[in-house]
Structure formats: C-alpha cells, structure tokens
Amino acid sequence: MKLKLTGKRTVIAIALVAGVGVLYVQGKDEQHTKQGPTSTETVACRIASTEDGVRVRSAPVVDPANVVDELARGEESDASKVVQNGFRQLSAGRWVSVDFIRPLDAKKC
Known part of the structure; x- marks a missing residue:
C-alpha cells in the first residue's frame, strides 16, 4: 500500500x-x-482521616459543588504545610478540613 x-x-x-x-x-x-505531591519540598507531612467520608474539596471553602473525593477513616495522604480557612492542602486542587485529619509523623504540619 x-x-x-x-x-x-x-x-x-x-x-x-x-x-x-x-x-x-x-x-x-x-x-x-x-x-499528590512527590517532591520532598512540597510534601510537608502525612495525614490520616479521623472520620469516615471526609470530603476532599477543590478549594478551601465549604461548597457542595467543590467535593472531588472522600477519605475513609484512617486513610492516609501526603499533605503540605499550606492551611487556608481551616483547610489543609493535600495537593493542587485537593483540600481537606483540619477538623477531620491528624498528622502521622513527627514533622510539624
């Protein structure tokens, strides 16, 4: 051909x-x-969810339209040190309320 x-x-x-x-x-x-972030510069700590169904949001505000994921109780994730409006940034476009997570390592989150 x-x-x-x-x-x-x-x-x-x-x-x-x-x-x-x-x-x-x-x-x-x-x-x-x-x-989530993979660089040691952007990963400040690891967190775990303290409740089942913790909503991961696309922005650090409570809005039913910005839920992008959920974490199960005990589910772990990398996180950054950035906190806004009571939400910790997990990665770009992923935020979770600080009321429903706990740090896993000795680093100060």
Missing part, C-alpha cells in the same frame, strides 16, 4: 499526532495530581 502525504493530508496527519500527544500529556498530569 502506497501512502501519499501531500498538502492537506500532511497537515491533518500532523494535527492528529499533536492532538494525541496533548491528550497523553494531560492524562499524565491528571494522574500526578491525584497521587
């Missing part, structure tokens, strides 16, 4: 390959975000 790529076909082929590449990179970023 002989394939002739000229003009429009070449542009379309390049656009398709670029589109697939962009989707791949976005998927990788999404996985990294869900796993």
Whole structure:
C-alpha cells in the first residue's frame, strides 16, 4: 500500500499526532495530581482521616459543588504545610478540613 502525504493530508496527519500527544500529556498530569505531591519540598507531612467520608474539596471553602473525593477513616495522604480557612492542602486542587485529619509523623504540619 502506497501512502501519499501531500498538502492537506500532511497537515491533518500532523494535527492528529499533536492532538494525541496533548491528550497523553494531560492524562499524565491528571494522574500526578491525584497521587499528590512527590517532591520532598512540597510534601510537608502525612495525614490520616479521623472520620469516615471526609470530603476532599477543590478549594478551601465549604461548597457542595467543590467535593472531588472522600477519605475513609484512617486513610492516609501526603499533605503540605499550606492551611487556608481551616483547610489543609493535600495537593493542587485537593483540600481537606483540619477538623477531620491528624498528622502521622513527627514533622510539624
């Protein structure tokens, strides 16, 4: 089979390959975000949930529309030292109320 790529076909082929590449990179970023921070500079401590069904929010405010996940009792997560409005940041776009978590290590959270 002989394939002739000229003009429009070449542009379309390049656009398709670029589109697939962009989707791949976005998927990788999404996985990294869900796993939480991995750098020792951004991971200040580990926390554990003290209650079942602790809501993880996309912003440090109580809003039914910003719930992105839930933690089970005893579930652990990396966390940063950033606290706003009574919420600790777990990673980008993931916040949890400080009333329902406890630090697991000797580091000051």
